[in-house]
Amino acid sequence: MSQATTEKREFQTEVKQLLHLMVHSLYSNKEIFLRELISNASDASDKLSFLALNDDGLYEGDGELNIRIDFDKKKKTLTLIDKGIGMSKDEVVSNLGTIAKSGTAEFLKNMSGDQKKDARLIGQFGVGFYSAFIVADRVEVFTRKAGTPVEQGVYWSSEGAGEFDLGDIERPTRGTEIVLHLKKGEEEFLDEWRLKNLVRKYSDHISIPVMMEVEDHSAKYDDEGKEKENHKPVFKLEQINSATALWTRNKSDIKDEEYQEFYKHISHDFADAMTWSHNRVEGKLDYTSLLFLPAKAPFDMWNRDQQRGLKLYVQRVFIMDDAEQFLPTYLRFIKGVVDSNDLSLNVSREILQSNKTVDALKTALTKRVLDMLEKMAKKKPEDYQKFWDEFGQVLKEGPAEDFTNKEKVAGLMRFASTHTGEATQNVSLADYIGRMKEGQKDIYYVAADSHNTAAGSPHLEVFRKKGIEVLLLSDRIDEWLMGHLSEFDGKHLKDVGKGQLDLGDLEDEEEKKKHEETDKAFESLTSQIAKELEEDVKEVRTTHRLTDSPACLVVGEYDMGAQMRKIMEAAGQKVPDAKPILEINPEHPLVQRLNNETNDDRTKELIAVIYEQARLAGGDGLKDPAAYVKRINKLLMELN
Numbered sequence: 008m009s010q011a012t013t014e015k016r017e018f019q020t021e022v023k024q025l026l027h028l029m030v031h032s033l034y035s036n037k038e039i040f041l042r043e044l045i046s047n048a049s050d051a052s053d054k055l056s057f058l059a060l061n062d063d064g065l066y067e068g069d070g071e072l073n074i075r076i077d078f079d080k081k082k083k084t085l086t087l088i089d090k091g092i093g094m095s096k097d098e099v100v101s102n103l104g105t106i107a108k109s110g111t112a113e114f115l116k117n118m119s120g121d122q123k124k125d126a127r128l129i130g131q132f133g134v135g136f137y138s139a140f141i142v143a144d145r146v147e148v149f150t151r152k153a154g155t156p157v158e159q160g161v162y163w164s165s166e167g168a169g170e171f172d173l174g175d176i177e178r179p180t181r182g183t184e185i186v187l188h189l190k191k192g193e194e195e196f197l198d199e200w201r202l203k204n205l206v207r208k209y210s211d212h213i214s215i216p217v218m219m220e221v222e223d224h225s226a227k228y229d230d231e232g233k234e235k236e237n238h239k240p241v242f243k244l245e246q247i248n249s250a251t252a253l254w255t256r257n258k259s260d261i262k263d264e265e266y267q268e269f270y271k272h273i274s275h276d277f278a279d280a281m282t283w284s285h286n287r288v289e290g291k292l293d294y295t296s297l298l299f300l301p302a303k304a305p306f307d308m309w310n311r312d313q314q315r316g317l318k319l320y321v322q323r324v325f326i327m328d329d330a331e332q333f334l335p336t337y338l339r340f341i342k343g344v345v346d347s348n349d350l351s352l353n354v355s356r357e358i359l360q361s362n363k364t365v366d367a368l369k370t371a372l373t374k375r376v377l378d379m380l381e382k383m384a385k386k387k388p389e390d391y392q393k394f395w396d397e398f399g400q401v402l403k404e405g406p407a408e409d410f411t412n413k414e415k416v417a418g419l420m421r422f423a424s425t426h427t428g429e430a431t432q433n434v435s436l437a438d439y440i441g442r443m444k445e446g447q448k449d450i451y452y453v454a455a456d457s458h459n460t461a462a463g464s465p466h467l468e469v470f471r472k473k474g475i476e477v478l479l480l481s482d483r484i485d486e487w488l489m490g491h492l493s494e495f496d497g498k499h500l501k502d503v504g505k506g507q508l509d510l511g512d513l514e515d516e517e518e519k520k521k522h523e524e525t526d527k528a529f530e531s532l533t534s535q536i537a538k539e540l541e542e543d544v545k546e547v548r549t550t551h552r553l554t555d556s557p558a559c560l561v562v563g564e565y566d567m568g569a570q571m572r573k574i575m576e577a578a579g580q581k582v583p584d585a586k587p588i589l590e591i592n593p594e595h596p597l598v599q600r601l602n603n604e605t606n607d608d609r610t611k612e613l614i615a616v617i618y619e620q621a622r623l624a625g626g627d628g629l630k631d632p633a634a635y636v637k638r639i640n641k642l643l644m645e646l647n
């Protein structure tokens with residue numbers, strides 16, 4: 008391999024920042040660099056064997072794929088060589104000089120001092136290749152893309168600070184060779200025993216052999232078992248991992264640590280997975296799946312371009328990463344592998360889009376994930392809560408996307424509720440139903456912008472009085488979710504801030520009669536208020552849903568909920584004009600006083616205050632806050 012002139016290039020700013028953070032925050036886990044480099048070498052080999060399915064020539068006469076580790080105690084170098092796909096010059100620059108994930112710069116900028124030391128947070132960027140700089144003060148890469156001429160080899164070298172050298176070289180062998188010049192004090196990685204242990208610990212599941220030149224200790228002895236005099240060490244190439252794809256092994260033979268290492272290999276996550284589900288299915292469909300639930304949401308989970316999907320294998324041959332057709336979008340946080348015996352080796356992304364086997368696999372894998380979540384919810388509620396806190400909002404997209412599993416997904420949901428009074432979403436719909444009052448037919452909820460507004464909503468007053476539980480919804484997606492959910496276990500989900508209050512059998516005849524009488528007594532007041540507030544409200548009526556508040560605003564039965572309206576408006580969408588309904592509480596002293604007020608001006612002031620307070624309590628702003636303050640002060644001054 009001859010080396011021509013090199014040029015200097017700058018790293019992208021994010022890379023510089025990340026390199027710096029990584030070297031410091033991951034130092035206590037420094038040995039993971041080996042796992043990362045082997046993982047990349049294995050991916051590169053997988054990619055080559057996939058492309059070679061259609062173009063045998065890419066093997067360039069050597070189809071025996073493996074990864075080789077060499078170390079040189081004198082030069083203090085550790086070298087990894089793969090016979091994978093390799094990289095062109097452009098690929099080297101973009102892969103080893105930039106970070107493609109959008110949002111990274113923003114995220115790095117906003118990290119606090121403590122976060123910068125948190126290995127798990129840094130780990131979510133996928134530490135990958137750059138982790139080499141934790142132990143090396145210089146890294147050299149020699150590579151050539153399979154199928155390209157020998158002269159198109161590339162040389163890359165960097166000290167991991169601000170820049171790297173880039174040059175053209177001749178490289179007869181395809182694939183990538185990475186040379187780490189170890190820092191002072193990192194000599195432990197030049198030890199045969201230590202390296203063997205690390206490979207077995209982290210990379211045993213890699214499906215191609217990891218080879219290392221190890222000393223042949225048997226060569227020390229003669230045929231009679233005596234140690235030879237003047238013996239020079241003899242080395243032999245030895246395979247140090249078991250090189251069987253993990254998912255093809257029997258579940259009972261696989262240790263938890265092996266699953267966790269495999270998870271890190273496929274997900275590039277730094278932390279352990281929360282749980283997993285490993286299944287082999289034979290029969291109508293013939294496949295193996297290994298699905299992992301991560302413990303933490305990635306920082307870019309809400310990014311539309313975020314890569315998602317499973318690693319697809321067909322008959323154990325790697326086909327593609329991020330095959331998104333095997334799971335619905337609302338389960339996009341799942342990582343894993345599906346290995347099908349029914350698909351053809353020439354399957355492409357286009358074919359995956361409309362394929363009966365893929366559809367059947369999607370149905371089966373969706374069920375597997377939902378079952379895994381159900382099992383966790385039942386057996387490990389604390390873990391399930393952690394899952395919900397991380398990914399609950401994504402799962403809430405489920406009922407709209409997946410009609411078939413709507414009920415199952417709804418059963419997995421957790422909400423805040425007046426029963427606990429906490430903001431934590433930890434009440435399931437089944438828990439709620441178990442606590443329903445006699446005569447209660449519906450599941451009640453209130454939706455607002457924040458938990459506090461929901462918990463303080465005047466709409467809850469009658470429910471509190473009667474001891475009826477109400478779910479408190481405050482995630483942006485909630486009202487939209489309820490629009491698609493509408494029912495669970497045969498019970499309707501009802502927004503307590505929408506339409507007439509109908510407590511059905513929860514009210515007795517005597518109560519109903521009393522209400523009718525008071526309604527009559529307030530008829531003229533409601534029409535007077537309606538006239539006064541003509542521009543702001545569509546209707547004014549008495550209500551019995553309030554105990555402490557004088558009034559509240561409700562949305563018409565078929566109108567868009569207030570939370571949804573705000574979201575649409577904030578997104579610049581045109582929302583149909585629909586005025587709310589003002590409901591007044593005839594039992595409230597302020598309303599009674601208004602009913603008896605004779606001074607016209609005072610009546611107007613009181614009506615305005617009652618309306619404005621109803622807006623405030625519902626979490627809506629005021630059109631003219633200064634006028635409100637003035638009015639209140641005026642009324643206060645009249646107190647004696």
Ligand SMILES: Nc1ncnc2c1ncn2[C@@H]1O[C@H](COP(=O)(O)OP(=O)(O)OP(=O)(O)O)[C@@H](O)[C@H]1O
Nearest residue numbers: 047048051093094102132133134135136137183275
């Ligand atoms: N041995 C290799 N052979 C060929 N390409 C490689 C090799 N090592 C790295 N690459 C390329 O460089 C890219 C960046 O590698 P890096 O390890 O930084 O991240 P990654 O593997 O893509 O994933 P993550 O950032 O999530 O860890 C890889 O996606 C791959 O395209």
